[in-house]
Amino acid sequence: MKNTFKKNLVVALMFGTLIGYAKDNTKSTINNNVDDNVKIVFKSVKKGQALTIANEKGLTVYKEKIKNTGNYSKTFDLTNLEDGLYTTELEKDFESVVTKIRIKDGKATFLESNKKKIYKPIVRTEGNLVLISKIALNNKPLSVDLYYEGNLINSETLKSDDGIVNRVYKLSEVEKGNYQVIIKADNKVYTKDITI
Numbered sequence: 001m002k003n004t005f006k007k008n009l010v011v012a013l014m015f016g017t018l019i020g021y022a023k024d025n026t027k028s029t030i031n032n033n034v035d036d037n038v039k040i041v042f043k044s045v046k047k048g049q050a051l052t053i054a055n056e057k058g059l060t061v062y063k064e065k066i067k068n069t070g071n072y073s074k075t076f077d078l079t080n081l082e083d084g085l086y087t088t089e090l091e092k093d094f095e096s097v098v099t100k101i102r103i104k105d106g107k108a109t110f111l112e113s114n115k116k117k118i119y120k121p122i123v124r125t126e127g128n129l130v131l132i133s134k135i136a137l138n139n140k141p142l143s144v145d146l147y148y149e150g151n152l153i154n155s156e157t158l159k160s161d162d163g164i165v166n167r168v169y170k171l172s173e174v175e176k177g178n179y180q181v182i183i184k185a186d187n188k189v190y191t192k193d194i195t196i
Contacts, residue, residue, distance in 0.1 A: 038101075038108045040088060045070065046093070047066055048066065051064050053089075053101075078106075080106075083103055085102055086103060098116050099115045119135035128172070129171070131166075134185060136160050142158050144167065144181065146169060147179065148178070149177050150180075178195055
């Protein structure tokens with residue numbers, strides 16, 4: 001009974017934390033200027049977050065760490081890029097803001113209908129417990145691989161019907177050492193190293 005109550009309390013606290021981050025008021029705008037330059041503006045960015053522009057094969061053509069907290073604005077000349085689809089991604093602490101760009105004949109068109117937020121998984125530890133939470137509004141599954149000293153000890157696919165994925169793993173109290181959690185979700189790989 002105590003363990004069930006404790007587990008429900010942990011899940012409730014993690015859910016509250018996720019919802020708190022989901023209410024973040026970051027807004028972004030992207031403007032095409034007359035001279036074919038592209039201006040990207042994000043409000044409420046934080047120092048250390050990253051902006052990446054990548055082609056449809058995943059090759060990064062531009063990456064920058066945000067240097068100042070506040071508003072971000074930068075004008076890009078994308079006319080020298082090859083025709084095709086590109087992705088701009090602002091990587092934040094607990095989410096990424098992703099927008100698609102189509103480059104054709106040196107002109108950029110933003111596909112605002114493809115703009116989306118991707119919520120990152122949160123991995124925390126409490127003693128020998130590993131707690132994983134993720135907002136999955138698209139209800140797509142995520143895979144979790146757990147390694148101990150480089151050896152795979154657990155692998156599973158987690159699904160959610162209500163938009164939230166929660167999982168708690170209890171690690172051995174006897175086997176101290178280096179653990180690694182690898183989570184695959186939303187065509188991304190997230191890694192967390194843990195030492196117990």
